[in-house]
Amino acid sequence: MSRPDTAPLQTALGHHFTNPALLTQALTHPSVIGTGTVTADQAYERLEFLGDRVLGLVIADMLLAAFPDEREGDVAKRHSVLVRRDTLAEIATGLNLGALIQAAPAESGQDQGPITNKSILADACEAVIAALYIDGGLSVARDFIEREWATALTAAAVPPQDAKTRLQEWAQRLSKPLPKYKMINRDGPDHAPIFTIEVVVADLPSARATGSSKQKAEQAAADAMLDLMHAAGLPE
Numbered sequence: 001m002s003r004p005d006t007a008p009l010q011t012a013l014g015h016h017f018t019n020p021a022l023l024t025q026a027l028t029h030p031s032v033i034g035t036g037t038v039t040a041d042q043a044y045e046r047l048e049f050l051g052d053r054v055l056g057l058v059i060a061d062m063l064l065a066a067f068p069d070e071r072e073g074d075v076a077k078r079h080s081v082l083v084r085r086d087t088l089a090e091i092a093t094g095l096n097l098g099a100l101i102q103a104a105p106a107e108s109g110q111d112q113g114p115i116t117n118k119s120i121l122a123d124a125c126e127a128v129i130a131a132l133y134i135d136g137g138l139s140v141a142r143d144f145i146e147r148e149w150a151t152a153l154t155a156a157a158v159p160p161q162d163a164k165t166r167l168q169e170w171a172q173r174l175s176k177p178l179p180k181y182k183m184i185n186r187d188g189p190d191h192a193p194i195f196t197i198e199v200v201v202a203d204l205p206s207a208r209a210t211g212s213s214k215q216k217a218e219q220a221a222a223d224a225m226l227d228l229m230h231a232a233g234l235p236e
Helices: 007-013 020-026 045-066 072-082 085-094 118-136 138-153 163-173 214-231
Strands: 180-187 194-200 207-211
Touching (some): 020 118, 045 072, 045 118, 045 138, 072 138, 085 118, 118 138, 194 214, 207 214
Antiparallel strands (some): 180 194, 194 207
8 A cells, every 4th residue: 555645745734744653654544454564553543642641731821821710610611622533633724634644444434535434534623733843843743733723713702612512402402302322333452442432313213423532432423413403404
């Protein structure tokens, strides 16, 4: 399997890597392990785990500086939206990561062309953040995050609601049973687990999603359910 040319991406990231293999690893989905010369330690799972923590720290610091008078609960709502799958996928799309990610067609849901799967894009974005952190230090990772998340950080005048809250309030408005979340599977090594969560609400079809923690998987499942509602023409 050919390796992607990451030179244009490094320019877009604002950092030229001392160890370019880190960036290549950040763009390698676990589904290609064992194909060609790709081994387990060359996929992005461990980087994704680290990048999630680096992003969370930097976003938390940015929010406290930007909204010094908001309560912790309101800041937490903003934080949840800024680190969720959809936001990460948008950043990844802007960087054209989908054209560089190596993933098996069965995993990505497509045979050719750029990756458009939001979960894969989000995971790769977190892995890229980790690669920046390891290669250049926290200041380099922070510069990237501050630049890419600047608009989203202050886009909402009031604290936004996360997907779980939106889904719950939808059910309450219509006097329907509250959403129920069930863990379907836990996969991956202890240092980088992958949780699969299913959510059921009212008489709608269930929705499933994965995440590196139960909380992230539940939020992603709620997002997926909201997407189903939107596709069905149901008002939130």
